[in-house]
Amino acid sequence: MSQTLTNDPQSDATGYDVEQAVRQRYEQGAKQAEASLCCPTTYESDYLAQLPAEIIEKDYGCGDPTRYVRQGETVVDLGSGAGKHCYILAQKVGATGQVIGVDFNDEMLALSRKYIDEMAGKLGYGNVAFVKGKIQDLQLNLERVQAWLANHPITTVEDLAALEAECTRLRQEHPLIVDNSVDVVVSNCVLNLVRPRDKQQLFQEIYRVLKPGGRAVISDIVCDEAVTPTILNDPQLWSGCIAGAFREEGFLEMFEQAGFYGMEILVRQEQPWQVIDGIEFRSMTVRAFKGKEGDGWERDQAVIYKGPWKAVQDDHGHTLYRGQRMAVGDKTFKIYTNPQGAYAQDILPILPNQDIPLDIAQPFDCSRTEIRHPRETKGLDYHATIKPDGGACCSS
Template structure:
């Protein structure tokens, strides 16, 4: 755990270093990343030269989505994302550094003219506090500066009101949250709040696609207390396992590694630091109901364990609640399961509560019905023209 003095100097060092990097490019702040050149050609050179990252979460976006970029810097990922999501989509960039935001805002009209539409906006805020609009707070403090303990307390109260009445990013409003090498810049004690905020702003069914630097070992306290290493995306890095667990602890499901660099970006005191891109989904929360549905894990592994602790062996029918059944029908699970609907559908309004803490196999009679005793003719074959048969 970093000391209080180191905590303050780390945040200050991060803000100062990125403010300077908005004026003069700093190569040490970014990993080599191959971006699609057809998107880069629409973006001014100033943005590309002064934007820093370790991955490309924009390649996992879809047309029409509402995207939030945490730590958007000079806007490179936002401007790429704006072209991917198209005119029916929308992109919001959040950053706390005035110099970075100035570059992004100044170049936004240029990109809009080149692509033929405007769908990007930039907002000032800290990514671990997506409720507080720092521009609104700045405006209020300019009228009533903090000059005493009482005015300080009044400013804190105002910040709380702004989070509720005029949030920087509303709850359940975003399809995809992306970030490019920024989460590790947040101090350790606020990282849980950061993931909770990330989860809050996503719609049910939304997802996070995060590129960041992780370590293969725990980082010693001496390194954590080094402001230069912290602002350089080193000291604040999660371990590989810890990064995945942070998504799990925040309530995400379907967490997967989309990309992991085999070669480390840097090695410091024997600890390897490399870029990974993680995707995680929001939406497994909610009531469970019994509708006599079953799933069959197709393989290739003998057994798998899902995010709710259900262990399923290949080829066996398992009872699941309606919520889980429908989750498995979507990404990232759909390709790995067969789905067995009940012969007689149970309306959701008539379904009984289901105990999702248990794992049990489902006998075929449960989906067909206990009294099911039909006998049918052999299924009709269609000649494929190459001598193939049904069986």
């Protein structure tokens, strides 16, 4: 294994400018369709029918995260390219929703913006905007930076310091995407194009902009082994979504390290898209949730894990034993039972007989036994006797 690299997100091992290689390749892709930039993906035809042909043929990706959004949501598309996903999302979230595409390639931005009015006319509402920024720095509006540079050209070291100060000010006073403002962040085959040293910041930015309870749905290229130095140092393989591919397990770990929970592989391409030097590269779509922060409060709630596994452990470190009443705090109870969340399909909620208002609830004791006795939820003084009324016990 000494001849392979782990594509560590904290380091760059390339002998060229990754961003420049990606920008040039996608500038060409905006001018002329390039089939090799993407792997075959099936989209819902009803939504594609509304889109201009130019957008469809010049959009590149490896999956369809648009399937996992709902009406009325605010969605950010990282690396929005020609705008195909944004215009599909516009139809899904409807007039009460909002879609923001983020890209830093001027050619792609021009192409996607070209059809804003036409699509608004078709749909009967306009809910899409395309903004210029790097997906690993969603605070900095690059069009504001360009406007400032037009009046403040860089000719000295002092000018460079002034630019850095202006970027800091823009991030603080005019962030491109504000904190906790987005229901869903989607991306399609773009995260792998970010420089290795910026990847950790990228996941932190996705986390920052999501609302508590929000989610990321990301389609990207992953590999089953670490890429070799030969692959890593090939600009064409970088811009072609190969050299920057995540290791399969590392992709999920990046979400976990950023603070997400409930990571789930929604789609994994069975056959590899490409195989290079014996390393398999394929598309994978992952969903992850934000919102496990905060204090836990004791409200005598419990949950039962339905199975089929004998026991499972969540991203908080809680172990759930099949069929057992597990004691949980209010925050965890809400996470487990949220019908739009990661766990509800596997959980049976047990509510207390007497509700404990949150404003008088005590902190949940994490050191207590994991099993909650039925008397805790029913109450120690619960001695009711309820007899059948003569009707059938069960109905079909």
